[in-house]
Amino acid sequence: MSKEEYNNNHDNTNAMLLSDNERMKQESNFLRGTIAQNLDNNLTGGFNTKDAQLIRFHGMYQQDDRDVRVERANQKLEPLINMMLRCRLPGGVIMPEQWLAIDDFSEKYTLYGTIRLTTRQTFQLHGLLKPKLKIMHRLLNKLGLDSIATAGDVNRNVICTANPMESAFHHQVWELAKSISAHLLPKSRAYAEIWLDAEKTESIDFEPILSAAYLPRKFKIAIAIPPVNDVDIHANDLGFIAIKDDKINRIVGFNVLVGGGLAMTYGDVTTYPLKASEFGYIAAQDILKITEAVVTTQRDWGDRSDRRHAKTKYTLIRVGVTTFKAEVERRSGVKFHPIHPYIFTDRGDRFGWIQGIDHYWHLTLFIENGRISNNDPHKLLKRGIAEIARIHSGSFRLTTNQNLIISEVSKDNKRMVESILQKYGIMNDDITPQRKASMACVALPTCPLAMAEAERFLPEFITKIENIMLKYKLEKDAIILRVTGCPNSCARAMLSEIGLTGRSIGRYNLYLGGNSIGTRIPRLYRENITENDILNILDMTISSWARERTDQESYGDYVVRSGIVNAVTNSEKDFYE
Incomplete structure (x- = not known):
């Protein structure tokens, strides 16, 4: 046509x-x-x-x-x-x-x-x-x-x-x-x-x-x-x-x-x-x-x-x-040919130092929810990054997961960058895998579409999830978890293993069953529930995952395999069934 x-x-x-x-x-x-x-x-x-x-x-x-x-x-x-x-x-x-x-x-x-x-x-x-x-x-x-x-x-x-x-x-x-x-x-x-x-x-x-x-x-x-x-x-x-x-x-x-x-x-x-x-x-x-x-x-x-x-x-x-x-x-005027084989195995940022083929070093810093400020007196993130910018001859690179890469660092400058990070308390050594795998949109107080908190809600909520993971000896594991203040999914909650979308102040829809590589949409599990309800559900399902997972099975794959939710197919008719 x-x-x-x-x-x-x-x-x-x-x-x-x-x-x-x-x-x-x-x-x-x-x-x-x-x-x-x-x-x-x-x-x-x-x-x-x-x-x-x-x-x-x-x-x-x-x-x-x-x-x-x-x-x-x-x-x-x-x-x-x-x-x-x-x-x-x-x-x-x-x-x-x-x-x-x-x-x-x-x-x-x-x-x-x-x-x-x-x-x-x-x-x-x-x-x-x-x-x-x-x-x-x-x-x-x-x-x-x-x-x-x-x-x-x-x-x-x-x-x-x-x-x-x-x-x-x-x-x-x-x-x-x-x-x-x-x-x-x-x-x-x-x-x-x-x-x-x-x-x-x-x-x-x-x-x-x-x-x-x-x-x-x-x-x-x-x-x-x-x-x-x-x-x-x-x-x-x-x-x-x-x-x-x-x-x-x-x-x-x-x-x-x-x-x-x-x-x-x-x-x-x-x-x-x-x-x-x-x-x-x-x-x-x-x-x-x-x-x-x-x-x-x-x-x-x-x-x-x-x-x-x-x-x-x-x-x-x-x-x-x-x-x-x-x-x-x-x-x-271009014809499509059959899809070439490809595979995704990961989608998170690779934190820490990586040496490139150009022999320069690249450091990925975790920036919680992407917010760069000096609001935490023990972690002067904004001031520290500015000081690095004054001595850095390479570039900065922003990631789609709200993090920052200090790129093209020479071997001689690597120690200088590390000393600045330590000076301002912004080394990532104590950040858990779960926190690194979580993100939120801005939401309140500035977004006019927000129905619930997201950026301000996530840090303490992740602490509670970290405690659940520790309780079941999963502290080295991570679940892709995202929170948005409304259903527009700016933080891509609809491609996460656990997705929360705001309904009203203190209440969210809970979606489960996406996968770790971002190729499956999660399904609505409970609607319009409180943080305590969410934590109780996640405690129960994470406990089951810890006991029953096969090999290195991800949380999202487990909740689908075990029947906690049915997988969402890529069909407009399936999402609400």
Whole structure:
């Protein structure tokens, strides 16, 4: 089925059927809206409803501090409105001088003074007040960075297997991540005009890939190098699994996966998490052709009337994988070949020192929930990393598991880095495997979608899980455990062995039965339960796992094999059964 045939049968362009977001985008004058005028409005700390949506395309979310919302309302004040800004950083590479400038800005100009590493391999700043936004964007531009397309209905930050300098293969996928990101960037000059005061030109904006309406929904791309699935490849709209030739030390092609997505809406069984589907194998040189074809097919065929069904996964369900795949082949001029064999054995970060083929050393630091601060007087994480940045001649690399790699450290500087880590109490020697295997989204107090705590809940909760693991002599083992404050699964809870999604303050849905390599979605075990309920269930199931596991069977595999939950197949009809 061609695009024309599809649109004849499914009139997605009919203005009467468009969602409010779609009309807003089409009327925005290529993402300008009235953002510039709103910036000059000193009567409020925020933007109007439409512009609050449009600034997302420029890399920002409008939020408020929910901890003080009621107090401010009692004082007849508007909420403490502020912005969260997310940097575009394909592949997660940032240089020490860039880091130091961001660190300094966060101290001087944000409400919280912290830096947050994200599961999309970049950093974000919380607590930016409207008068400071231009200062931030101009700083990013001066540093050779920007925040374009890190939010909104566009391709988001492109992620890839961490530490590209560890081998030639890692370097190749990092270069590809940058190429894909640049290829899919919005071409509108709105960002430069509004935030950098660039001169307006007579030329007319044109979006050859994204269109004037941009994409129906956000779009995420990831590149993995087996046997490590650290990017959670199945969570993405488009995934590339690298196939390498060790004889020539090159990546020769990619297995292509399409249509992954983990978000759902409570109470709506037409929404569900779904793994990406295998389309086939392509040669490495065809990656941009395939990328553009998948994006434009989703652009033209995605649902623009109901945002809950606008993601690529629902387009595949509606038209069928075979039809979507054939259209990608037609648009790209590239034929998919049979999937090349591959295997995933792990997906966590490799902590500690690793020596690369370049003879440099690379140190992966555990950053709990990605939050870099000096809030713990015994662990001055932010100050210590800044001091390392001042003496480090290599790079920093952010991982999709919210951790930080100090990369390309010479043998002579290795001891100096270690001494700084010890000085500020940020060595990872006492971090348990379970804590390293757990993560959470931001949630309260800043995320407007959060229904329950996540980042602030997880540390003490993991201590309780560690005690359970110790009780059953499993302290050297780990279970992939993730908590999100709502069902959007920003911390990828729907690819974990134990997943918690917030329902209300102090209550969560508990999902069990994902696997350790990220290729199975967990199933709902109990709904809307308290922390004590969760701990009792996990104590019982972990006890059984300790007694009955076979060989090195993971927790997720055990709860499926033992019948505690049935495995979720990659079917939209199966998740709720």
